[in-house]
Amino acid sequence: MVVGRERERRELACLVSGVRAGRSGALVLRGPAGIGKTALLDTVLRETGEGVRVLRAAGVEEESDLPFAALHQVLSPLLADLAALPEPQAAALRSALGHDRGDPDRFLVALGTSTLLATAAARTPVLLVVEDAHRLAPASARTLTFAARRLADVQGVGLLFAARDTTPSFPAPHIGEMRVGPLDAEAARALLAISAPTAAEGVRARLLSEARGNPLALVELPRALSAGQLDGSVPLPRLLELTERLRRVFRTDTADPGGCLLLAAASHDGDLCAVLGACEDQDAGTAALGTAAAEGILQLDRHQVRFRHPLVRSAVYQSAAVSERRAAHLSLARAAEPGSTGRVLHLAEATLGTDDTVAEAVAELARNAAPGAAAAAELLGRAAELAACPALRLRCLTEAAASSWAAADTVRAAALLEQAYALAETTADRARLDYVRALVWQGAEAAPGSGPAAASVPTAPDDADPWLRHRLTALAARSSWTDGRAGDPVRPLLATPVPPADDAPVPWCWLPGPRPHLPGLTTPDVPYLRRHLELLQRAGAVAALPGVLYELSAGELLTGAWSQARAHGERGLTECARTGRSGPAGAFHALLAWLAAVRGDLAAHRDHATAALAGGDARTSTRAVTQWARGLAALAESRSQDAFHHFQDVVTAGSPAAHGSVALLVYPDLIEVALRTGREDEARVWMARFESAVDAWGGRGGPHVAGLDRAGALLAGDGAQPAFEKALASAASAPFAQGRVRLLYGNWLRRQRRVIDAREQLRLAVDRLESLGATPWAEQARGELRAAGVRKQSVEPDGPARPACALTPQELQIATYAARGMRNSEIAAQLYLSQRTVSYHLHKVFPKLGITSRHQLHELLPFS
Numbered sequence: 001m002v003v004g005r006e007r008e009r010r011e012l013a014c015l016v017s018g019v020r021a022g023r024s025g026a027l028v029l030r031g032p033a034g035i036g037k038t039a040l041l042d043t044v045l046r047e048t049g050e051g052v053r054v055l056r057a058a059g060v061e062e063e064s065d066l067p068f069a070a071l072h073q074v075l076s077p078l079l080a081d082l083a084a085l086p087e088p089q090a091a092a093l094r095s096a097l098g099h100d101r102g103d104p105d106r107f108l109v110a111l112g113t114s115t116l117l118a119t120a121a122a123r124t125p126v127l128l129v130v131e132d133a134h135r136l137a138p139a140s141a142r143t144l145t146f147a148a149r150r151l152a153d154v155q156g157v158g159l160l161f162a163a164r165d166t167t168p169s170f171p172a173p174h175i176g177e178m179r180v181g182p183l184d185a186e187a188a189r190a191l192l193a194i195s196a197p198t199a200a201e202g203v204r205a206r207l208l209s210e211a212r213g214n215p216l217a218l219v220e221l222p223r224a225l226s227a228g229q230l231d232g233s234v235p236l237p238r239l240l241e242l243t244e245r246l247r248r249v250f251r252t253d254t255a256d257p258g259g260c261l262l263l264a265a266a267s268h269d270g271d272l273c274a275v276l277g278a279c280e281d282q283d284a285g286t287a288a289l290g291t292a293a294a295e296g297i298l299q300l301d302r303h304q305v306r307f308r309h310p311l312v313r314s315a316v317y318q319s320a321a322v323s324e325r326r327a328a329h330l331s332l333a334r335a336a337e338p339g340s341t342g343r344v345l346h347l348a349e350a351t352l353g354t355d356d357t358v359a360e361a362v363a364e365l366a367r368n369a370a371p372g373a374a375a376a377a378e379l380l381g382r383a384a385e386l387a388a389c390p391a392l393r394l395r396c397l398t399e400a401a402a403s404s405w406a407a408a409d410t411v412r413a414a415a416l417l418e419q420a421y422a423l424a425e426t427t428a429d430r431a432r433l434d435y436v437r438a439l440v441w442q443g444a445e446a447a448p449g450s451g452p453a454a455a456s457v458p459t460a461p462d463d464a465d466p467w468l469r470h471r472l473t474a475l476a477a478r479s480s481w482t483d484g485r486a487g488d489p490v491r492p493l494l495a496t497p498v499p500p501a502d503d504a505p506v507p508w509c510w511l512p513g514p515r516p517h518l519p520g521l522t523t524p525d526v527p528y529l530r531r532h533l534e535l536l537q538r539a540g541a542v543a544a545l546p547g548v549l550y551e552l553s554a555g556e557l558l559t560g561a562w563s564q565a566r567a568h569g570e571r572g573l574t575e576c577a578r579t580g581r582s583g584p585a586g587a588f589h590a591l592l593a594w595l596a597a598v599r600g601d602l603a604a605h606r607d608h609a610t611a612a613l614a615g616g617d618a619r620t621s622t623r624a625v626t627q628w629a630r631g632l633a634a635l636a637e638s639r640s641q642d643a644f645h646h647f648q649d650v651v652t653a654g655s656p657a658a659h660g661s662v663a664l665l666v667y668p669d670l671i672e673v674a675l676r677t678g679r680e681d682e683a684r685v686w687m688a689r690f691e692s693a694v695d696a697w698g699g700r701g702g703p704h705v706a707g708l709d710r711a712g713a714l715l716a717g718d719g720a721q722p723a724f725e726k727a728l729a730s731a732a733s734a735p736f737a738q739g740r741v742r743l744l745y746g747n748w749l750r751r752q753r754r755v756i757d758a759r760e761q762l763r764l765a766v767d768r769l770e771s772l773g774a775t776p777w778a779e780q781a782r783g784e785l786r787a788a789g790v791r792k793q794s795v796e797p798d799g800p801a802r803p804a805c806a807l808t809p810q811e812l813q814i815a816t817y818a819a820r821g822m823r824n825s826e827i828a829a830q831l832y833l834s835q836r837t838v839s840y841h842l843h844k845v846f847p848k849l850g851i852t853s854r855h856q857l858h859e860l861l862p863f864s
Contacts, residue, residue, distance in 0.1 A: 002036065002043045003194070003215070004187030011178060012044040012160070019125045019158035020052050026148035026159040028133070028172045031180035032309070033249040034216030037162040040180065041129055053124045059135030067139035068096045068104075071113065074128060074144070081119045085112055106139065110146035117147060118154040125156035133163040133170040145172050166296050182213025191215060196222035200232030201580075202374075202409050210240050210310045217311055220246045233415035235381050238349075239265075239314045250315040254292050259328060260285035261292060264305045265317040266328040268345055272305050277335035278328070326350045341369055348382055359386035363396050366403070372540030377403035381416065394423040402436050406541035408579045413440045427461040428468075435472055439543075478547075481661060482621050526555045533568075545575045546584040553591050558665075560735030562772055566595055567812045586612045590625035597633035598736065600775035605633045624650045624659035628666050635673070636776035644673045651686070664693055668707035672744070675714055687711055706731035710741050713748075720748055736777075739768035743781045750788050758788045807848060814841045815849075819857035 002009070008029075015025050029037045045054055057073035075097065082090050088105075089112030095104035120126050130136070130144065148159045163170035183191065188208055192199070195218055196207065203225075211217035224241040228234030242250070256262060263275045263285075279285035293300045298307045307313040317325065326349075333346035344361045351358050366379035380400035387393035397420035404413035417437050424430045460469040529552040536544050549572035556565035569592045576585035593608035612618060612626045631646030647670035649655045651663040667690040674683035694708055709730045713723035724745040731738035746761035762785045769778035807815060817827045824838045846852060 002039050003191040004183050005036065005040060005180075008040055008178060008180060009043065012040065013047065015158055015160070016044060016048050016052065016127060019127050019156055020048075022125065022155045024121075024151035024154050024157045026151060026175050027161070028170070028175055028177045029160070029162045029180055030165045030170075030177055032166070032214070033164055034214045034246070035180050035182065036215040037180050038131055039215065041131065041160060041162060045127075045129065048127065051125065053120065053126050055126060055128045057128070057130045059130070059132040061135050064135050064137050067137050068109070068143075070130070070136045070140035071109075071143055072097050074130070075113065075116060078116050078120050081116055084119055085115050089115055106142070109139075110143045113143050114147040114150045114154070117157050121154065121156040125158075127158040127160070129160045129162075131162045133161040133172075134166070136170065141170060145175060148172070148175050183215060183218075184213070188213050188218060191218045192222075195219045196230060199230045200409075200411055202407075202412075203230060203232050203236065206236055206240075210314075212309060214309070214311070216249060217246065228415070232409060232411035235378060235412065238268075239317050240311075242311065242314050242318055246311060247315050247318065250309065250311045251319060252292070252295075252297050252312065252316060254295055254297055255288065257281070257284045257288055259320075259324065260288045261297075261316050262320050262324060262328050263332060264289065264298065265307070265313045266325065266332060266346075266349070267305070268342065270305045271342075272300070272303055274332060274335055274342065275305055278331035280331075326352070341365060348386060351386055354388035355386055356389050356392060359383045359388075359392060359396065362386060363392075363399070366399070372538075373403045373406035373542075374409070374540055376400075377407055377409065377412065384416075384419075390423050394420055394429060397423070398429075398432055398436065401433075401440070405436060405440050406539065406543050408543040410440050410543075426463070428463045428465075431459075431461050431464055431472070432468055435468065435475065438475060482619050526552065526559055526561070529555055542575065542579055546572050546579070546588075549575060550584065550587055550591070553588070557591060557595060559733055560772060562595060562599070563807070563812055564816065566592065567810075569595070571813070586614070586618045586622045587625070590622045590629065593626055594629035594632065597629045597636060598777070599773045600636050602633055602636065605629065609633075620657070620659055621662065623657040624662035624666075627657040628662060628669070631666070631669060631673075635669070640673050640676045644670065644677055644679075647673060651689070660693065664690070664704040665707060667693070668711045671711040672714060684715060687715055706734050706737045706741070710737065710744070713741070714744065718752070724748065735768055735772055736774060739765050739772065739774065739781075740777060742768065743777060743784065746781070746788070747784055750784065755788050759785065759790055762788060762790075807845060811841050811845050811848070814838055815845045815857055818842060818854055 012027070015027055018025055029040065031037055048054065055074060055077060057070055059070055063069040075093070079097075082093060085093070089108050091100065091102075092104045092108035093112040093116070094100040095102045096109045117126055117128070128144075133141065136144070144159070144161075148161075151157055151159070161170065161172065161175075163172075182188075185208075188211065189204075192204055192207060192211075196204065199207065199222060207218065207221050211221060220243045221240060222230065224243045224246075225236070226234060229236055252261075254261065258279050258281050260275065260279050263278050264270065267275050275289075276282050276285055289298070289300055289305060292298050296308060297312060298305055300306075307316075320328070329346040329350035333343045333350065336343035336346065344358075344365050347358050348362050360383075362379055362383040366376040366383065370376035370379055377400050380396050380403055384393050384396035384400060387396055397416050401413045401416035401420060404410075404416060413436070417433060417440065420433055421430075424433055460472040464472070529548060533545070533548050533552060536548055549568050553565045553568040553572060556562065556568065569588050572588040573585055573592075576588065589608045589612035593605050593612055596602070596605035596608060609626050609630060612622055618626070627646045627649045631643040631650075634640070634643035634646060647666050649657040650659060650666040651670060652658055667686060671683045671686050671690070674680070674686060690708060690711060694704060706727060709723065709727035713720045713727050716723040724741065727741045728738060728745070731741050742761045742765035746758045746765060749755075749758035749761060762781050765781040766778055766785065769775075769781060814827055824835045824842075827838045828835045842854075845857075849857075851857065
């Protein structure tokens, strides 16, 4: 089956159709081994149909020293026409093909071949296909290319040659060529989906990387993997195992004195000095590498040795005996610096069986030098294989499972946990394993209650370390908050200091953020969350990114950094799509629906709200935030009755959207709308429930305090001034809440006929709300100003959010990092972009913000 290759197939079909119509032509297909030249020819020949006589031949390595062996393959079916040729040509062909004695004249042989093809084509068009033309004997190759260049006066003859672009080559001057290159990314993925339909996503990524678009490799590599390797439960080796067919295709017969090519294949980074340093005879090694480079097997520069294809490297390595491989790794280890990464890795490769000393060194390397979670998981898994001590093996397996989870490889994490449980003896060991299993279970998005009892969040034993106790509490709190259950597991977090991530045992710092989105979230948590996000990104902990991005986006919504909240919310959706997690995606849509509602973008609000509840299995927390957002959207459209019912859903027990902690944020809006719609008695009942709920959550700290004071001021009657002043003070760290308090305060002052005071509060409200982009509430404040006698309003936004609103989420992220003083290379590494992309976006940011240099970004974006 040929996937892709539309251009190549069209060109070949054009040549064949021309032959059928009486035209002649020749073409050489060139490309590396396994690139699909034969498959292309087979496809074209199947589609040729009747009316064309097809002759096939192939170069054979064992016959490359027989001058006319390939010509014999080609001409044997045409020998009946030999008598029709001029006698000198016929005699030369008879001698070349072994029918007569004598030394054939090579020019006459070539001319006779051309005439014989023309004679056969006079009856039926002829298409000659020669595969592996690079293996033809020179005499046969020159004869056939001679015929290909003499087609101008011949009708109905086509010649197709397929040859590798390696030494020895197939010279074909003055004949048209078509390069057959690697498949593009889309076609490669499509072919791999056919050849390995059950492969895990991480396994597919590795196979795609190793194959580099080579069709044969995409078909054959999965066949060399076990079922466990395909589904991701068993790790892939550093160098993938090759099938016998791949070994034949990618092998090299280059002489390797001193095993220098094997040393290059065994090297982890291809460092030329390290490879030559491990050679017993550096001069011989240098010569061998130079010869291999000349033959196109590898590429050399002053510092690096790189094989032309990863599978050539695998073929060189796997062609060596186990003893030779071990000797190569020991030589590379001896040549490396003591204690270096290279020495540890090569000692691990050279170790047969177990060795606790080497296992400890590999585990330490994973904790301190691994570039990310995926690399750490691989190293820790290898350390576990090397460990003879059960306690060391258990520790390595546990940390490898945590790292695999962080790298979003839940299948591998589950397999490692299964091995680890067999070694766990203490309650502390099992608690740590239970914790990682709970993370894996949540990452796999099993429905609550559908998994085994052990998959629920465990209780920390008395002998657990402080970090683990805090993480277990946090995970229980997150689970409780997500499902809208009772808040008992959450309360300890409100008073428990969060251990700094930098001091956490690796890899535990890759696990979820400091706390769920709770009423206890405060402004200082937002910088902490940003720092935690940076740590996770640097560690490649993609599984943990949605969790911390959600907490960060929610915190930025509550504390007024709305443009950044939008950027992080949309980044969260991207990460959910990347890891295939639909549940968290709904939560991000709910946050973005809330943001669109308060900004008055009602079309975007409806889209996000619909997406948040798509599928009918949205989590309770997602339903609650979505209903809150719908209520705010109704307020933005002055639909107070609809708003009341949406808010009521969140605070009413038994409702699908009922959620204890989100209700603490919704109560103030519900009480405000109840008063607007003439439900004062109900408002007082809700206020009493609000106060009881706050007390039940362990005190009056956090952002819900501003809501409590705001609701109290609305119910205070004529003596509400002190209550409003108190509400303003408690909303100091929540700009939206503060703007709404000033709006309500100004409205109350105007009704008290204190017009001058009302105007001051309303101007401040417009200023604050416009700076956020809370357009519906800013318009309400402007309306109140007009009612207070202000006819001409000139209110300028005073915050950085207004210019930032002109930026796309990615532009805002890049501009924010640039405002912190980060270089383009640092920004590119942080956001997994190229430096060119970062530079491109910054060039777009400057005119949008009306600036000309980077240092002005800090003035415009002080929140960064």
